[in-house]
Amino acid sequence: xxxxxxxxxxxxxxxxxxxxxxxxxxxxxxxxxxxxxxxxxxxxxxxxxxxxxxxxxxxxxxxxxxxxxxxxxxxxxxxxxxxxxxxxxxxxxxxxxxxxxxxxxxxxxxxxxxxx
Amino acid sequence: xxxxxxxxxxxxxxxxxxxxxxxxxxxxxxxxxxxxxxxxxxxxxxxxxxxxxxxxxxxxxxxxxxxxxxxxxxxxxxxxxxxxxxxxxxxxxxxxxxxxxxxxxxxxxxxxxxxxxxxxxxxxxxxxxxxxxxxxxxxxxxxxxxxxxxxxxxxxxxxxxxxxxxxxxxxxxxxxxxxxxxxxxxxxxxxxxxxxxxxxxxxxxxxxxxxxxxxxxxxxxxxxxxxxxxxxxxxxxxxxxxxxxxxxxxxxxxxxxxxxxxxxxxxxxxxxxxxxxxxxxxxxxxxxxxxxxxxxxxxxxxxxxxxxxxxxxxxxxxxxxxxxxxxxxxxxxxxxxxxxxxxxxxxxxxxxxxxxxxxxxx
Numbered sequence: 001x002x003x004x005x006x007x008x009x010x011x012x013x014x015x016x017x018x019x020x021x022x023x024x025x026x027x028x029x030x031x032x033x034x035x036x037x038x039x040x041x042x043x044x045x046x047x048x049x050x051x052x053x054x055x056x057x058x059x060x061x062x063x064x065x066x067x068x069x070x071x072x073x074x075x076x077x078x079x080x081x082x083x084x085x086x087x088x089x090x091x092x093x094x095x096x097x098x099x100x101x102x103x104x105x106x107x108x109x110x111x112x113x114x115x116x
Numbered sequence: 117x118x119x120x121x122x123x124x125x126x127x128x129x130x131x132x133x134x135x136x137x138x139x140x141x142x143x144x145x146x147x148x149x150x151x152x153x154x155x156x157x158x159x160x161x162x163x164x165x166x167x168x169x170x171x172x173x174x175x176x177x178x179x180x181x182x183x184x185x186x187x188x189x190x191x192x193x194x195x196x197x198x199x200x201x202x203x204x205x206x207x208x209x210x211x212x213x214x215x216x217x218x219x220x221x222x223x224x225x226x227x228x229x230x231x232x233x234x235x236x237x238x239x240x241x242x243x244x245x246x247x248x249x250x251x252x253x254x255x256x257x258x259x260x261x262x263x264x265x266x267x268x269x270x271x272x273x274x275x276x277x278x279x280x281x282x283x284x285x286x287x288x289x290x291x292x293x294x295x296x297x298x299x300x301x302x303x304x305x306x307x308x309x310x311x312x313x314x315x316x317x318x319x320x321x322x323x324x325x326x327x328x329x330x331x332x333x334x335x336x337x338x339x340x341x342x343x344x345x346x347x348x349x350x351x352x353x354x355x356x357x358x359x360x361x362x363x364x365x366x367x368x369x370x371x372x373x374x375x376x377x378x379x380x381x382x383x384x385x386x387x388x389x390x391x392x393x394x395x396x397x398x399x400x401x402x403x404x405x406x407x408x409x410x411x412x413x414x415x416x417x418x419x420x421x422x423x424x425x426x427x428x429x430x431x432x433x434x435x436x437x438x439x440x441x442x443x444x445x446x447x448x449x450x451x452x453x454x455x456x457x458x459x460x461x462x463x464x465x466x467x468x469x470x471x472x473x474x475x476x477x478x
Contacts, residue, residue: 005149005245006231012153013230016160017223017375020203024371028206037211039274040366049212050275058286061450065289068458072296075465076252079303083472090473097462104458113454115447 060112071100124420125241152244156233160382165195167381170428171435178439205370210272213367217271222372224264225379232257232386237311239399239420250311251299251394255292258386259345261379262288265354268376269364280363283446284354287344290453291351294341297461301334301468302327302394315398322397328476330468335395337461339433342387344449347380349438353446388430392423396430399423 039046075093082089107113131151135144169184169192176183184191210218232254237243247253262285269281303309305327306317317323324331344351355363365376392398399419403411444452 008149008153009231009234010227012157013227016157017226020371024203025207028204028370030206037209039210040361050273050278054282058282061286061290068293072293075300079300080307080309082304082469083307086473090469093469094466097466115450
């Protein structure tokens with residue numbers, strides 16, 4: 001009953017989705033026509049593909065997120081042993097957060113947190 | 117003191133003993149796996165149906181309406197009727213979409229929410245997999261669903277879907293940080309990431325009471341950030357119906373659409389269950405100091421009732437948010453996370469570490 005059991009949950013979820021989609025394709029009616037399978041765009045004929053350039057802001061936030069998320073992952077092991085290590089762990093985390101905070105301040109000052 | 121009389125491990129133990137008397141070890145394991153799988157499948161379906169019904173009723177009462185009331189008494193089988201309707205609907209393939217990714221996306225969102233259910237402690241001795249990194253696991257798996265949302269939005273080849281998916285991606289990854297840091301606060305207090313261990317550590321009081329003000333701050337940050345992480349209003353920019361039709365699942369029809377809908381509600385359940393487990397004591401009953409009589413009465417309420425009542429309370433709070441607050445703009449959303457919630461949670465963690473260091477928590 002350890003992490004191998006996750007395979008069981010994976011398979012059950014796969015059966016749930018796959019079974020329902022197969023059942024639906026069997027019972028649901030199907031009458032296709034070219035207009036019906038157009039992507040929706042306010043009811044008018046769609047103009048060009050959707051795979052176009054989008055706002056660079058999303059990318060910037062993803063980059064900042066990546067840095068901070070990796071830091072959060074490192075914080076969890078610290079959280080578990082904080083109680084038993086005590087003073088040294090506390091000083092370490094203050095230094096860690098100081099550097100992390102500087103990073104956030106830098107991004108803030110550079111305007112990376114501003115939505116354009 | 118925390119001797120709860122309803123222990124599910126005796127029940128599961130007796131089922132195991134009974135099965136062992138009937139067949140060999142390998143078959144026992146197989147049968148138990150099938151039983152567990154069926155039980156979770158049933159629970160998943162029932163919870164999904166119930167939550168959709170509950171949302172409609174809560175929404176209706178908040179808007180001074182009656183809500184569904186025609187199908188069955190008080191409309192309780194309305195969602196089953198809707199499910200049958202969605203099953204019978206045509207699955208429309210989109211002409212210029214990416215067929216593989218388009219069909220893969222519902223699988224990803226459902227599998228992620230289903231996997232997270234495996235590690236939650238529902239009652240004393242009732243937990244499928246008790247990971248020693250439980251908190252981390254639930255957080256990781258439930259945040260994987262952003263991949264499904266991004267794939268769904270991108271593969272549809274519709275502008276609305278793409279914008280919805282990009283917004284959702286930026287939003288989920290941003291609020292992921294605050295969810296992680298607010299849960300970390302309780303990990304520091306409890307000294308363990310195991311969900312059953314965190315529940316056990318709350319036998320003499322829930323962390324929201326034991327952890328002074330920082331725990332309350334963490335709880336509030338957790339509520340806000342997790343509401344944003346599951347794309348619920350007021351943070352439902354990804355499917356803002358007045359601007360993006362339906363956001364990332366605009367092009368999905370029939371049962372595939374139903375799966376996105378179901379996953380949203382199950383994610384709400386997972387987030388509420390995690391919050392109830394970590395902050396509100398999980399299946400631990402409510403105890404007040406030295407009121408022995410009161411505490412004994414509370415012990416008579418089964419642990420599974422405690423767990424689900426706390427979870428549904430949090431679900432109700434999240435629904436309340438949705439029907440009360442107006443939707444945020446994307447820049448307001450990101451400002452709230454990066455300029456308010458993240459610095460506050462960082463300071464909060466330092467504060468909590470100081471409290472733990474001084475031994476000031478109860």
